[in-house]
Amino acid sequence: MQHALHICKPENGEFLRRELELRGHAVTRRGDGFALASFPDGQPPPELAFATATLLEPAELAAPSVNAIAGAAADFTVTSFKDFRVDAPWPFIFETGPGEGLPGRAKSVAEEWRKRLSGKMSRVSKLAVDEPPPPMQVTRGLFVFFTEFNRFHAAGRFVLWGQRRMRDDSLAPSRSYLKAEEAYGILGREPHSGERVVDLGAAPGGWSYSAAKRGAHVAAVDNGPLKGGAADNPLIQHLRVDAFTYAPPAGSRTDWLFCDMIENPYRVLELIRGWLEHGWCRRFVVNFKYGHVDPVALAEKVRDPHAGLGGYCRVLRVRCLHHDREEITVVGEVKE
Numbered sequence: 001m002q003h004a005l006h007i008c009k010p011e012n013g014e015f016l017r018r019e020l021e022l023r024g025h026a027v028t029r030r031g032d033g034f035a036l037a038s039f040p041d042g043q044p045p046p047e048l049a050f051a052t053a054t055l056l057e058p059a060e061l062a063a064p065s066v067n068a069i070a071g072a073a074a075d076f077t078v079t080s081f082k083d084f085r086v087d088a089p090w091p092f093i094f095e096t097g098p099g100e101g102l103p104g105r106a107k108s109v110a111e112e113w114r115k116r117l118s119g120k121m122s123r124v125s126k127l128a129v130d131e132p133p134p135p136m137q138v139t140r141g142l143f144v145f146f147t148e149f150n151r152f153h154a155a156g157r158f159v160l161w162g163q164r165r166m167r168d169d170s171l172a173p174s175r176s177y178l179k180a181e182e183a184y185g186i187l188g189r190e191p192h193s194g195e196r197v198v199d200l201g202a203a204p205g206g207w208s209y210s211a212a213k214r215g216a217h218v219a220a221v222d223n224g225p226l227k228g229g230a231a232d233n234p235l236i237q238h239l240r241v242d243a244f245t246y247a248p249p250a251g252s253r254t255d256w257l258f259c260d261m262i263e264n265p266y267r268v269l270e271l272i273r274g275w276l277e278h279g280w281c282r283r284f285v286v287n288f289k290y291g292h293v294d295p296v297a298l299a300e301k302v303r304d305p306h307a308g309l310g311g312y313c314r315v316l317r318v319r320c321l322h323h324d325r326e327e328i329t330v331v332g333e334v335k336e
């Protein structure tokens, strides 16, 4: 069996546990913002909607002071790199659960850990970088996750699932803008200059603005007004019609479908299925507001190859983004 520590937003702990159990991963422990689970050898780490990172074969360590924790983390790093030749920069991450004072604790430990590591492995420590690695791949480095003031998990291999805090833009007309920006990183592609986008439920225009600022042409479908950098934007055509009856021009295939409507998520899912069934778009970014609907069942249905979107897609990723609030965001690339 392989063991893993899955990290999530603290409010998503129960959803994460249920997702793991649905995949047959035995959850051995749950805490604030994490779940420990085991899964059969030979399987890749599971891609879950509610995990933000997965630490493989984590060690749980405890020590009474910053110096002692940093020393334990440095010893762990030395052991984890023992039979591994390090020639390229490698990432380190110090993260915490929601406990009071933990971020400050992690910062102090990280500083001390670097000093100690440089005393033990000078060449390797110079290659350590404080930057997240590319998502969706098993990365070798160091991930330290504090669950308590004097207790942490450390792993030398981990996966980031792509959620991250995005920088705001003063012209962006809404906070929703940040979700679109974050979603491109999950898909690994963003709108390009000259591409065409249909944005359903576009107002006040954060997602439309995000595409237009990259030079894409946007049809923004919404009865509400566009604001900020989306208002009077020459690349954005505002269509005041209902997204459930709108159809793109016959024979056309848009590069991107965006959809971010406050609507029953199962109704939105049927709408998107219709778009994929007709072959009206190449890629999509869709936000589902789960409200009173069970988000785990919703995520499963979205992935389902028959009742959901799975059967239409070459790539399909379901995530609760950093900028999502009681929402999940789904990105995909449609099969040609």
Ligand SMILES: C[S@@+](CC[C@H](N)C(=O)[O-])C[C@H]1O[C@@H](n2cnc3c(N)ncnc32)[C@H](O)[C@@H]1O
Pocket (backbone or CB within 6 Å): 173, 174, 175, 176, 177, 200, 201, 202, 203, 204, 205, 206, 207, 208, 221, 222, 223, 224, 241, 242, 243, 244, 260, 261, 262, 263
């Ligand atoms: C959360 S806001 C969208 C925010 C937008 N993505 C942004 O970045 O600014 C939801 C929008 O969906 C629109 N909406 C809801 N139902 C709709 C429908 N049937 N057709 C078109 N727009 C709809 C609402 O008017 C509202 O402006």
